[in-house]
Amino acid sequence: MNFEAVIGIEIHVEMKTKSKMFSSSPIAFGKEANTLVQPLDIAFPGTMPIVNKQAVINAIRVSHALNMEIDHELWFDRKNYFYSDLPKGFQITQDKRPIGKNGYVDVKLSDGSVKRVEIERLHMEEDTCKQLHMADYTLLDYNRAGTPLIEIVSRPNIRSGEEAMRYVEAIKSIVVFSDVSDGKMEEGSLRCDVNVSIRPCGSEKFGTKVEVKNLNSTANVQKAIDFEIKRQTKLLLSGIPVEQETRRFDEMKRETVLMRKKTDSVDYKYFTEPNIVPIRLSNEFVENAIRTCPELANEKLVRYINFGLSEEEATQMLQNRALSGYFEHCLSINVKRAKLYWNWIMGEILGYLNKNAIDISKLKVTPDNLDHLIEMLEKQDLSSNQAKIVFEKMTIDNKDASKIVDELGLKQNSNEDEIRALVDEVIAEFPQSVIDYKAGKDRAVGFLVGQIMKKTKGKVNPAVTSKIIIENLKTK
Amino acid sequence: MYLGKTIEELHELLVNKMVTPFELTKEAIDALKKDTTNAIETICEKEALDFAKTLVDPEFDNLLWGIPYICKDNFSTKGILTTGSSNILKDYVPVFDATVIKKLKEKKAVLICKSTLDELAMGGSGMTGHKGITYNPYDSSHTYRIGGSSCGSASLCAQGIAPLALGSDTGDSVRKPATFSGLVGLKPTWGRISRFGLFPFAPSLDHVGYFTRSVKDSAFVLEVLAGSDIEHDATSSPREVEKYYSLVNGSIKGKKIAYIKEINKGIRDQVIKDRFDYCLDLLRKNGAIVEEVSLDRNLLASLYPVYMIISCAEATSNNANLDGIKFGPRIGGETSYQEVMMKARTAGFGELIKRRFVIGSYSLLRENQSVLFERAQKVRHLLVNKVNDILKEYDAFIAPCSGRIKSEFVENSDNVTDEIDIDKMIIENHLGIANFAGLPSISIPVGIDNGFPFDFNITGRAFEEVNVFNIAYVLENELNLKNLSVIKGER
Incomplete structure (x- = not known):
């Protein structure tokens, strides 16, 4: 039965x-x-x-x-x-x-x-x-x-x-x-x-x-x-x-x-x-109570999807009112970065909160500072690994992201003229890599990027560097 | 010797410094100590004298400045024992003042005494308080009641010890004892005076009321006590408080006054009958139009049973807090909370109360609610509508407070015998109409027969206390029965 x-x-x-x-x-x-x-x-x-x-x-x-x-x-x-x-x-x-x-x-x-x-x-x-x-x-x-x-x-x-x-x-x-x-x-x-x-x-x-x-x-x-x-x-x-x-x-x-x-x-x-x-209860009283009600999750969901999140991502964010509140703060700074904020909140921030068993009200990093960090990342001033290091420092006392970058001397060099000079320098030092490249060994590029990183203690933008190296090698 | 004076008279003496509040208080307290009617729960001697001592600069526009007053022991008084004349609260000292107590304190009236009542204001005999029977000061033989439940306040005010005594009125608990003690007893419109701090008996019927010995005194006191209390009593009315004292001028020309045939049918004393006709003539002489009206006898007869069902139902709930855990003596009960509660309530409440709790619970039971409680509510509405119909045409109605001048003590005032005398039941309970409908209602002395005073009652439209006062004022002036008290004796 x-x-x-x-x-x-x-x-x-x-x-x-x-x-x-x-x-x-x-x-x-x-x-x-x-x-x-x-x-x-x-x-x-x-x-x-x-x-x-x-x-x-x-x-x-x-x-x-x-x-x-x-x-x-x-x-x-x-x-x-x-x-x-x-x-x-x-x-x-x-x-x-x-x-x-x-x-x-x-x-x-x-x-x-x-x-x-x-x-x-x-x-x-x-x-x-x-x-x-x-x-x-x-x-x-x-x-x-x-x-x-x-x-x-x-x-x-x-x-x-x-x-x-x-x-x-x-x-x-x-x-x-x-x-x-x-x-x-x-x-x-x-x-x-x-x-x-x-x-x-x-x-x-x-x-x-x-x-x-x-x-x-x-x-x-x-x-x-x-x-x-x-x-x-x-x-x-x-x-x-x-x-x-x-x-x-x-x-x-x-x-x-x-x-x-x-x-x-x-x-x-x-x-x-x-x-x-x-x-x-007057109609006015009832209507006013309804009109002034804080936005509910299903209303936020529609908005988040409009900002470019998938339904799953939006739903995930809305599981936690405090997290979504933080997200809202971020959105008020730059709606176009919705997805980036989401990545950071669901990734680094949630990881940090879980690791320390605290909730987001205890997080020292302000949305403004987080946005600042994301901006540097966007401009490729930082690598994503560097950004993670900076974020960790930010959790201590919300020190301005760019200050941390300066203090750690992390800022990436993306100046093409300077990088071009460096590329000339290392290619001169390692002529064998030109031969390797010509022989179809692409790893020569990686090798050269590594050498430049070593010289500059990792302060050059690897993407820009590798682009210039390839340009250079092609002319040889 | 300042006993037996009205508020107005005492005020004159106080502001002219013929007497000080301290002397007045002292004299009143000495008189309290000689009370032989068992009307006192607590004399607030130290508090009263200490407070009176601080009153040195007379307030000319405040009639209550330095005036001693008495309070029924079911008003919460901060730091002063408040028993409700019940064993279950025999050691209860409240942590806050009732709104009326607070207002009187602000007006610098001096609380001298907490007076006895029928236990928790239930019962109208003056017999059920935990200290035993409160007697009528007009009857040294102790044969006739003063009535209740505000028995102690009535007795002490009638003894002239203070010109004002607070009471509470759920069925007629101020206005009925007023007739047996020859006092002015007022219960204003429901919501006119905040009930915050008044021990609840049946909130939909409960009113703060009080005794004075003149209509003008009553009007002034209402001016002080009335008003909204939004922080403490959601049923208190936001309506503006009128200047009752100056509006009481005896002008009743053109006012329409009714008397209800079916109520008067229960009058069983020729003196009352004659006085009633005489009073109607006096009212007519002063320009009022007085007419007889009729009200369904069956509805009037249902008032008492309906009152019992509604008031007992509310009462059983209101007093459920007195459970031996928060309030009431801890008699024991080691096995369960139920045992603690049962023991405390069994020992703490008197027989009449327990009987009423049973009636109340019974009428609220799921299987009985529609035939008892809900039906009672319907009948209440029917009666209220009928009365309000009369009041659409008439400004007020007048009636005797009781069919008799004197009322003997009987074993249990709640007992209803098999033979029900409908006319008697109507006339002895009709004052409850004003509670059912929340109407302003005043009892006013109209005669003295063989040394026993008696009152008539005037009930008016909601929030039209002024009409009621003015009709009473006319009778007071015409009959020359202002300021009756035992000291003055017969007039």
């Missing part, structure tokens, strides 16, 4: 707004526990939520990028439950009227086909506090409590691990390029819960779904789903029903493991948040 997988994904995105969803408390990572808190964040009696405007702008931008209908009236609801990490005893979310609904995103698969993943809803809510479980007690850090979240819920029309992975990558790209979030799965600023079930091909009925949590990379999303599909298929083929449960992905074992059996679903007793009167 053939089975078809039915996959739905819920993604939580932590927004990087300056302050929290409903309080003026600042947001930052890695600060001392419980230092970024306002009375509201710990649910002091009498505190009330004030909606963060930037969070709303962010939600509009992502909704728009996901082709969603945007609700022009903001409604919030309370989701009521008791839990140790939940300050108020309820979470403020958008249950009945999410800000975005009925959207989609198109993702490209490895076989070249395009999959349209349908998205049911996008809503805003607030994060809980962070728990640190010790041996016999638990510590609570309220710094995270109230951090604005966007939750994006797909429809269950995803069919494979690859589709799921591409979908998560697409969401990640949108939230990162729109400046809404860091989108770091490994740090939890983009969290993803996957529901997987399988059913016989052609069946309309859904199978029993299993929720998989703890997916800290897009690759693991694919691996976990692929594993889960295999596991469930095996069960069904052996006549064992799939049980409704929550599992997590174990990275070491590369398989999903049981966390807990699902019991009856919790009744969250939703009702409209009475402390926020519905907020009317």
Whole structure:
């Protein structure tokens, strides 16, 4: 029997707004526990939520990028439950009227086909506090409590691990390029819960779904789903029903493991948040939020291709927002060098960053200085090997490329008159090479270039030199 | 002896240096210590005297300068114990001031006391606070209620200890006790006064309210407390605050005032009936047009159950933060967080509260929501629409605050017996209309019978507090019942 997988994904995105969803408390990572808190964040009696405007702008931008209908009236609801990490005893979310609904995103698969993943809803809510479980007690850090979240819920029309992975990558790209979030799965600023079930091909009925949590990379999303599909298929083929449960992905074992059996679903007793009167969003506000959204990856892609990159090259650059930001800086200096910048960023720069395990924000070389280096290369003042040496020096303190060239005495001599004199000199010194050349031994040219390099300690332009040598030999 | 004076009277004395804020505060605190009605949670003696001492240069255009006031113990006061009259918060000292507290501080009014309430402002009997029953100062036999939930504020203001006492009003918690203590009790339009720092009971119905002993005092206080608070309360209105104090001049000529037949049907005391007719005549004499209107009896009768469902549903959520982890006593619970929460909440809340939490949770359950909570919301809207229809034609409506002048203590005010007296249910709960619709509503003393004062209530259009004040002001002048207090006795 053939089975078809039915996959739905819920993604939580932590927004990087300056302050929290409903309080003026600042947001930052890695600060001392419980230092970024306002009375509201710990649910002091009498505190009330004030909606963060930037969070709303962010939600509009992502909704728009996901082709969603945007609700022009903001409604919030309370989701009521008791839990140790939940300050108020309820979470403020958008249950009945999410800000975005009925959207989609198109993702490209490895076989070249395009999959349209349908998205049911996008809503805003607030994060809980962070728990640190010790041996016999638990510590609570309220710094995270109230951090604005966007939750994006797909429809269950995803069919494979690859589709799921591409979908998560697409969401990640949108939230990162729109400046809404860091989108770091490994740090939890983009969290993803996957529901997987399988059913016989052609069946309309859904199978029993299993929720998989703890997916800290897009690759693991694919691996976990692929594993889960295999596991469930095996069960069904052996006549064992799939049980409704929550599992997590174990990275070491590369398989999903049981966390807990699902019991009856919790009744969250939703009702409209009475402390926020519905907020009317003007067309102008919504349009402005969309218009001022930072350029997204798919828009950049078109531009990069116009600048002469291939689709693969452009896509590769857009995998990393920071790298592409650096690339954008370079482009603003001289668009015509797009391909050269790409080569340098994807080659030397990425190599350097990887070697030193740093990200591009730590790179000392400015785009201007890089451009300067590339310019010298273009003018053939430097050989590409020399340029690499210069670049290495530039990474230390961004010293001007031409200064480094001077200091190292690297500048290539491309002056044809001077080189002609040198050529005359070495041909006179090595008459045998003329004979060799005439006898058809082309390597005589290389030999002569080598001699001139030796004399000048490599400061002549080898291409120019070899051209003049050939001209000279031909006249003999 | 300065007890029993109004804000206006005390202001005259203060600016003419007949008395200092310190002396006034001292006298009020001495009087607090002699309270026999169990109305006090905390006397802020040191804070009040220290602050009063700093007040030396009178502010002539600020009526509240140096005036002692009382605050219901469900307003957050920085550094001062705030219990909500509940064991679950018996040791809670807030880290911030409610907006109204901040505003009164800026006006140099002196907070002298935190007063008792029905636990967390739920219940209207004055019986459910963690310190026990708060009594009515007009009744030394302790037979009749002062009502609630703002029982302590009502009692202390009626004793003349301070001319202003803050309360909160979710169903009638200021305006109902006002009738049993002969005070002016105001709850303005929803959103007119910031609720930041007021412990929430049911935010869609909650209002800051207060007691004074004159209409003019009430108007001045509103001028101070009203206004938007965009940083703390998103429901506070950005509308400009009117100059209520100078706009209160008793001019009601041509104003149309309604009274609702179905409410008045529940009057069970001839004195009230006669007084009502007499007051209508006084209003007519002053140029108002007074007419009887009718409102669907079934809708009015549904007010109480609808109120219970909505307020309890909101209440169960609002008080979910009191879980023994952040707030409330740690009774124990070594096995799980659930155990910590259950133990704290079981020990921390009184019976009436727990009962209301159950009602609230029940009405929000998935299987019940459409027949209970959502239906209650629909009925609320229906009733609000009907009332607003009346207010399209009339500037305000007037009604008795209660069908009786006195109300005896009964075991549990929430208990509904099998035999429901619809007329009684309507007249004893109709003040909630103003909470459902967020309308400005004032209770005003209109008579004294055998030593027991009683009020009528006037409710007007949203943000038209001035109309409401003026109608009340006319009655106050005509009836000569300004500044009632226990000290002055019968007039």
